[in-house]
Amino acid sequence: MYKESEENRTIADLLQQDPDQHTGTFFTCAASISEIVERHGWYYKACTGCRKKLVPRGPTLTCLSHGDIAEPRHLYCVIATIADETGSALADGAMTLILQTKCVNMVVQNGYTDPYAIPECLHSVTGQMKVFQLELARLKMNYIL
Numbered sequence: 001m002y003k004e005s006e007e008n009r010t011i012a013d014l015l016q017q018d019p020d021q022h023t024g025t026f027f028t029c030a031a032s033i034s035e036i037v038e039r040h041g042w043y044y045k046a047c048t049g050c051r052k053k054l055v056p057r058g059p060t061l062t063c064l065s066h067g068d069i070a071e072p073r074h075l076y077c078v079i080a081t082i083a084d085e086t087g088s089a090l091a092d093g094a095m096t097l098i099l100q101t102k103c104v105n106m107v108v109q110n111g112y113t114d115p116y117a118i119p120e121c122l123h124s125v126t127g128q129m130k131v132f133q134l135e136l137a138r139l140k141m142n143y144i145l
């Protein structure tokens with residue numbers, strides 16, 4: 001079920017809303033990325049079951065809930081300053097929308113394997129005004145204050 005989008009909401013405003021009250025509603029939100037915080041890195045290897053960050057255990061990567069994961073998911077976890085200062089973290093869904101490239105493509109195909117070396121194309125998004133059109137439940141997942 002698709003409803004009309006609601007225009008011009010700030011991220012802070014959207015995060016106040018109850019996702020259960022807005023199921024299927026797409027909000028439009030304009031925000032500018034002012035800076036990427038480099039010391040946090042830009043991606044991580046995640047559990048395929050729960051998206052948690054995997055931890056090394058001997059030669060393998062393991063999830064505390066799901067055990068060893070042979071083929072982890074690559075997920076963006078970019079910490080950025082947003083110009084309206086209401087959001088600070090751009091997780092996988094938001095970064096995939098912004099870059100138009102899945103994280104696994106950046107790491108495996110483009111060879112950016114170091115999570116702490118920010119690829120140049122990530123910096124290229126700073127200063128740009130981006131309009132996000134997201135369902136509220138997804139936005140909550142994508143932004144962590």
Ligand SMILES: [Zn+2]
Nearest residue numbers: 047050063066
């Ligand atoms: Zn897991």
